[in-house]
Amino acid sequence: MPEWEPVIGLEIHVQLKTRTKMFCRCENTFGGEPNTRTCPVCLAHPGALPVPNERAIEWTIKLGLALGCTIAERAVFHRKNYFYPDNPKGYQISQYDEPLCIDGAMLVPGPDGDAEVGIIRAHLEEDAAKTIHVGGATGRIVGAAHSNVDFNRGGTPLVEIVTQPDIRSAEEAKRFLQLLRQTIVELGISDAEMEKGTLRADANVSVRERGETGFRTRTELKNMNSFNHIARGIDAEIRRQIEVWESGGEVVQQTLDYEVKSDTVTARRRKEEADDYRYFPEPDLVPLEPSRGLVERLREELPELPGERIRSLGNEIGFDSALELVATGNEATARGLVEHGLDWPKAASVAMNELAGREPLRENFRALVAIIQQRDRITREAYHASFASSVTTAINSDEVLAQTVVADTAELEPLVDRILEASPAQVASYRGGKQGVLGFFVGQVMKETQGKADPKIVNELLRQKLDA
Numbered sequence: 124m125p126e127w128e129p130v131i132g133l134e135i136h137v138q139l140k141t142r143t144k145m146f147c148r149c150e151n152t153f154g155g156e157p158n159t160r161t162c163p164v165c166l167a168h169p170g171a172l173p174v175p176n177e178r179a180i181e182w183t184i185k186l187g188l189a190l191g192c193t194i195a196e197r198a199v200f201h202r203k204n205y206f207y208p209d210n211p212k213g214y215q216i217s218q219y220d221e222p223l224c225i226d227g228a229m230l231v232p233g234p235d236g237d238a239e240v241g242i243i244r245a246h247l248e249e250d251a252a253k254t255i256h257v258g259g260a261t262g263r264i265v266g267a268a269h270s271n272v273d274f275n276r277g278g279t280p281l282v283e284i285v286t287q288p289d290i291r292s293a294e295e296a297k298r299f300l301q302l303l304r305q306t307i308v309e310l311g312i313s314d315a316e317m318e319k320g321t322l323r324a325d326a327n328v329s330v331r332e333r334g335e336t337g338f339r340t341r342t343e344l345k346n347m348n349s350f351n352h353i354a355r356g357i358d359a360e361i362r363r364q365i366e367v368w369e370s371g372g373e374v375v376q377q378t379l380d381y382e383v384k385s386d387t388v389t390a391r392r393r394k395e396e397a398d399d400y401r402y403f404p405e406p407d408l409v410p411l412e413p414s415r416g417l418v419e420r421l422r423e424e425l426p427e428l429p430g431e432r433i434r435s436l437g438n439e440i441g442f443d444s445a446l447e448l449v450a451t452g453n454e455a456t457a458r459g460l461v462e463h464g465l466d467w468p469k470a471a472s473v474a475m476n477e478l479a480g481r482e483p484l485r486e487n488f489r490a491l492v493a494i495i496q497q498r499d500r501i502t503r504e505a506y507h508a509s510f511a512s513s514v515t516t517a518i519n520s521d522e523v524l525a526q527t528v529v530a531d532t533a534e535l536e537p538l539v540d541r542i543l544e545a546s547p548a549q550v551a552s553y554r555g556g557k558q559g560v561l562g563f564f565v566g567q568v569m570k571e572t573q574g575k576a577d578p579k580i581v582n583e584l585l586r587q588k589l590d591a
């Protein structure tokens with residue numbers, strides 16, 4: 124049996140969150156009443172002329188720089204011609220053989236070291252309108268009674284990023300996408316949310332025998348709407364292709380949809396590979412020639428990128444946790460806790476669990492660390508309450524710690540002993556099999572401590588003594 128090696132390249136589309144659209148001044152926002160944000164330019168009225176969005180160009184350059192790309196001295200918008208109702212002009216303004224960003228690479232840290240994924244290009248284009256297929260079971264055009272078009276999305280600035288076929292597993296593809304998404308979010312250029320369609324990714328997949336140098340025929344997987352589905356889709360396609368080759372067949376180049384329910388891929392009806400877009404330069408737009416001064420200014424504005432941070436964090440808490448911490452946006456919280464004296468593993472765990480998704484007030488970090496360090500001495504209620512309020516109100520660690528002294532086993536033990544001694548009948552009844560009597564004892568301890576004892580510790584102590 125040969126050992127098969129997957130070969131994967133990704134094509135990613137990202138909607139930029141500029142205030143206005145790519146070539147007109149219509150508001151660029153997600154959702155809303157259909158067809159309310161349109162104008163003669165994005166509806167393709169005759170004679171309307173496009174004016175490029177400067178911010179979108181700068182953001183694309185910024186992303187290109189973050190991906191290690193060279194920024195072209197000259198980039199050209201092309202018309203990509205095709206006929207479909209989502210496209211009133213009959214063409215999409217895109218970039219073709221002279222894209223804005225070329226030849227980059229992203230380091231993707233992983234459990235077995237870094238992988239480098241080459242970036243062929245990142246270019247700027249406009250999104251199509253949204254077609255909504257009504258009346259079918261699947262929401263796709265097949266079986267639909269009719270289709271509506273919402274032109275609000277038409278003309279949204281869209282960056283397309285194309286990777287080299289450098290990715291070698293579904294897991295790595297997912298990691299690449301997580302890291303790319305985080306980079307985009309931190310650059311502040313898009314929300315990059317797959318559920319909203321502001322980030323979309325297609326996967327090109329082939330397999331070859333390990334040691335082979337050339338690539339075999341690839342297929343293109345579309346219609347996946349979460350990172351997990353992408354990983355599962357790629358895995359399903361890898362399995363299918365291996366089966367085809369091993370049974371003496373040939374993989375055919377085609378576009379496929381992944382269906383989550385059946386965990387299988389199905390062929391699309393449209394033959395997209397056969398398309399001929401008759402690209403030609405957009406006569407209504409001059410070529411982009413970003414000045415080197417602008418490029419250098421944008422380069423200086425780049426923040427420290429998440430890939431670098433994940434790599435150094437990996438040494439502290441392990442690669443998987445580092446990626447999760449950064450990709451869930453809980454990293455700043457963990458850093459704040461570490462700055463105030465907590466160790467990394469504990470800080471990461473608190474940030475991802477107790478505090479997940481909530482950022483405590485800066486002034487609360489010192490108190491939070493004190494509370495975390497005293498965790499075993501205070502009640503669970505007080506512990507959780509302090510986290511809940513740490514987001515919105517100033518917390519005082521002295522108060523929290525003082526009001527909740529009695530989770531300390533050493534403090535509770537004599538009291539428990541006393542209560543058991545005072546109720547021999549109940550002790551006998553518990554030992555005779557009436558487990559429910561435990562509640563009676565817990566109640567006694569709570570009464571004596573005015574409710575300040577940690578019920579979990581009290582339960583443990585009681586069981587220890589009664590079951591002995």
Ligand code: ADP
Nearest residue numbers: 130131132133286287288327328329338339341
């Ligand atoms: P096209 O212009 O036809 O779309 P590209 O060369 O631009 O083709 O490649 C598109 C995507 O397919 C890229 O992400 C690339 O990495 C990927 N790709 C190309 N060949 C293969 C292959 N044999 N196996 C897997 N992915 C591939």
Ligand code: MG
Nearest residue numbers: 134285327343
């Ligand atoms: Mg392509």
Ligand code: ZN
Nearest residue numbers: 147149162165
């Ligand atoms: Zn418009």
